[in-house]
Amino acid sequence: xxxxxxxxxSLFSKKNQQLLKDPFDDNNPITVxxxxxxxxxxxxxxxEPAIVMSxxxxxxxAAGNVIISLIRNxxxxxxxxxxxxxxxxxLVILVDQxxxxxxxxxxxxxxxxxGLIITNCIIMGRFEAFALGNGPWKAFLDGIGNSIGYGVxxxxxxxxxxxLGSGQLMGAxxxxxxxxxxxxxxxxxxxNNGFFLFPPMALIVVGMIIWAQRAKNTxxxxxx
Amino acid sequence: xxxxxxxxTYTFATVMxxxxxxxxxxxxxxxxxxxxxxxxxxxxxxxxxxxxxxxDRSGAQATYDEVIKEVLTIRGGEVLSTDRETGFxxxxxxxxxxxxMDREVPLYVAKKDGExxxxxxxxxxxxxxxxxxxxxxxxxxxxxxxxxxxHKSETPGLGAEITTPMFTDQFxxxxxSEAGIFQSISVVKQGTSAGDYMVDxxxxxxxxxxxxxxMLADCLAPYAEYFKxx
Numbered sequence: 001x002x003x004x005x006x007x008x009x010s011l012f013s014k015k016n017q018q019l020l021k022d023p024f025d026d027n028n029p030i031t032v033x034x035x036x037x038x039x040x041x042x043x044x045x046x047x048e049p050a051i052v053m054s055x056x057x058x059x060x061x062a063a064g065n066v067i068i069s070l071i072r073n074x075x076x077x078x079x080x081x082x083x084x085x086x087x088x089x090x091l092v093i094l095v096d097q098x099x100x101x102x103x104x105x106x107x108x109x110x111x112x113x114x115g116l117i118i119t120n121c122i123i124m125g126r127f128e129a130f131a132l133g134n135g136p137w138k139a140f141l142d143g144i145g146n147s148i149g150y151g152v153x154x155x156x157x158x159x160x161x162x163x164l165g166s167g168q169l170m171g172a173x174x175x176x177x178x179x180x181x182x183x184x185x186x187x188x189x190x191x192n193n194g195f196f197l198f199p200p201m202a203l204i205v206v207g208m209i210i211w212a213q214r215a216k217n218t219x220x221x222x223x224x
Numbered sequence: 225x226x227x228x229x230x231x232x233t234y235t236f237a238t239v240m241x242x243x244x245x246x247x248x249x250x251x252x253x254x255x256x257x258x259x260x261x262x263x264x265x266x267x268x269x270x271x272x273x274x275x276x277x278x279x280d281r282s283g284a285q286a287t288y289d290e291v292i293k294e295v296l297t298i299r300g301g302e303v304l305s306t307d308r309e310t311g312f313x314x315x316x317x318x319x320x321x322x323x324x325m326d327r328e329v330p331l332y333v334a335k336k337d338g339e340x341x342x343x344x345x346x347x348x349x350x351x352x353x354x355x356x357x358x359x360x361x362x363x364x365x366x367x368x369x370x371x372x373x374x375h376k377s378e379t380p381g382l383g384a385e386i387t388t389p390m391f392t393d394q395f396x397x398x399x400x401s402e403a404g405i406f407q408s409i410s411v412v413k414q415g416t417s418a419g420d421y422m423v424d425x426x427x428x429x430x431x432x433x434x435x436x437x438x439m440l441a442d443c444l445a446p447y448a449e450y451f452k453x454x
Contacts, residue, residue: 074227
């Protein structure tokens with residue numbers, strides 16, 4: 001009895017909590033590992049698709065991690081990458097089909113990027129590095145943790161870009177319309193920064209987040 | 225059990241593929257009707273938007289039934305059918321493969337505020353994939369009331385700008401025929417349009433603009449033939 005208690009870890013033991021928390025800061029998939037950058041650049045023009053993308057990635061990564069972890073002892077080593085791809089691809093197609101049926105407008109905005117979740121390096125990376133060697137519950141936590149780490153950055157970038165680029169958040173006008181320069185009446189002092197609508201600005205925003213994060217978290221600064 | 229033997233690997237792969245195929249096919253079948261109705265409602269929204277009727281997707285069907293009085297199917301200026309469903313369900317992607325006078329294409333007749341309008345569907349090629357749209361004409365079958373465009377995968381910020389008001393707002397008031405001779409509407413280099421038969425293209429989106437230009441010339445022609453006789 002006592003030995004069983006010792007070997008059985010509680011669901012939210014310190015180690016398991018670490019799995020959730022680590023990707024949030026110390027091991028963030030975007031700002032530290034610099035994975036999944038392509039989607040971070042592509043779909044952060046507006047907040048809504050960024051949120052949907054984060055949720056889709058969360059579903060795919062958590063479910064995929066659990067599936068891979070459950071069958072990890074059955075997967076023939078030689079075709080394990082193919083098996084991982086099949087799992088991601090099927091989950092992504094499921095997400096895509098459901099979005100098309102129940103969130104049609106969002107699915108149109110995300111368009112090709114839902115399909116590109118398949119190539120999101122974070123997902124294959126977590127399957128290969130974590131789910132193949134750990135149990136389903138840990139894999140699930142790892143999936144949730146990493147997708148939150150991904151989603152937080154995505155949403156932060158989208159927030160900045162939509163606010164400064166379009167003057168809106170979630171499609172609602174935030175900057176008062178009376179602030180805008182009106183050539184007819186000569187009033188107003190504000191204009192949206194069109195730069196923020198282009199992908200390079202996302203890279204710069206991500207860069208600034210990395211800068212701020214490293215300034216705060218000195219562990220991340222490499223020697224020399 | 226040796227999970228690395230050839231026999232096991234083949235069996236694993238086969239079983240996996242079959243399971244996944246069943247799962248995906250099942251989902252696709254189960255969600256198909258919902259997805260198709262979304263696409264249909266969106267098409268109705270676009271048709272209505274071209275005559276300035278904005279509705280959200282849930283109200284599209286009711287408003288469509290109310291505003292669209294007739295759906296004709298036309299070939300080379302002749303009316304083939306007046307069945308609403310036949311016209312609405314014409315697959316434009318397939319229809320435009322034929323020579324433009326041999327095509328069977330729909331013409332929507334709308335009635336708004338007591339005025340009749342004609343709505344013409346368009347389909348053509350952009351830079352990366354198909355572009356499409358609707359142009360609405362006044363009851364004279366010549367003056368443009370409105371136009372809207374859609375695209376599959378044009379470049380955001382460049383070619384994709386054809387869907388924005390900056391581009392589409394140029395169309396109202398343009399004409400497609402001069403004294404009964406079909407002219408189409410040319411999409412020309414930005415800043416050089418003049419007169420009733422030209423609009424400005426998108427700078428940086430030249431190939432998409434040319435695609436829209438060709439699409440207008442190609443798809444409007446069979447209707448101009450029909451409008452001669454009204």
